[in-house]
Amino acid sequence: MKNRPRVIVNVAMSADGKIALTGNKEVKISGDEDFKRVHELRNRVDAIIVGIGTVLADDPKLTVKEKYVDDPNKPLRVVLDSQGRIPENSNIFKDDNYLIATAQETDRKDFVRCGDGDKVDINTLLRLLHEKGVREVLVEGGGEVIYSFFRSQAVDVFYVFVGSLIIGGRDAPTPADGEGARLLDDIIQLKLISQEPMDDGVLLKYEVNYHD
Numbered sequence: 001m002k003n004r005p006r007v008i009v010n011v012a013m014s015a016d017g018k019i020a021l022t023g024n025k026e027v028k029i030s031g032d033e034d035f036k037r038v039h040e041l042r043n044r045v046d047a048i049i050v051g052i053g054t055v056l057a058d059d060p061k062l063t064v065k066e067k068y069v070d071d072p073n074k075p076l077r078v079v080l081d082s083q084g085r086i087p088e089n090s091n092i093f094k095d096d097n098y099l100i101a102t103a104q105e106t107d108r109k110d111f112v113r114c115g116d117g118d119k120v121d122i123n124t125l126l127r128l129l130h131e132k133g134v135r136e137v138l139v140e141g142g143g144e145v146i147y148s149f150f151r152s153q154a155v156d157v158f159y160v161f162v163g164s165l166i167i168g169g170r171d172a173p174t175p176a177d178g179e180g181a182r183l184l185d186d187i188i189q190l191k192l193i194s195q196e197p198m199d200d201g202v203l204l205k206y207e208v209n210y211h212d
């Protein structure tokens, strides 16, 4: 499907595959070298996408910091929020360069309905962003949303930073949660492109091989 933007997913996980503490509390997994890389990535893309779970847990700004990038751009900030429950005081609303993708009819001009299901339809959202001129997006989490992008066959590049720490906990979020594969055919195969030591961990870069 090429009438959609190129999709890059980026996430940082512990050595035991967790992206936050049990209860979804945010935790620093990488360091300054990786932060710089992520801000450079943000600066390059047209839009940054997160789920409402991440907004409620972390209240991220999703901006590009001058500390890491000279003359930062302002990519569109997109939140997947089926029921439009994002709090009005969220950092996402700091300026008007944002879009809330919902799965419900809404009168708000800054909210856009994507699909007829319970959740935001990923391919509808990507088509809509493409129509707006968005050619490259960065999906930054969390685990539910990342898995939906994989299941929608909508990931081109997957970066995972593996930090040197153990978080543990059967309920701590991972880079790809959701329902997961119940059949072997549902497994998504990756192709390892590079591995690079970074901070006290390692950055892995993958491309995705979907079945036809």
Ligand SMILES: NC(=O)c1ccc[n+]([C@@H]2O[C@H](COP(=O)([O-])OP(=O)(O)OC[C@H]3O[C@@H](n4cnc5c(N)ncnc54)[C@H](OP(=O)(O)O)[C@@H]3O)[C@@H](O)[C@H]2O)c1
Binding pocket: 010, 011, 012, 013, 019, 020, 021, 023, 024, 025, 026, 027, 029, 050, 051, 052, 053, 054, 055, 057, 058, 080, 081, 082, 083, 085, 118, 119, 120, 121, 122, 140, 141, 142, 143, 144, 145, 146, 148, 173, 177
């Ligand atoms: N380490 C990292 O790199 C990193 C990065 C980002 C986040 N995190 C962590 O991840 C945790 C949050 O992850 P999460 O998985 O709970 O939340 P999430 O993926 O950010 O958001 C999930 C929510 O998005 C909404 N949504 C709408 N359309 C969807 C779709 N098509 N597919 C999936 N979800 C859809 C759903 O809520 P509605 O049904 O209400 O719309 C869903 O519950 C936090 O603890 C945060 O700290 C870590």
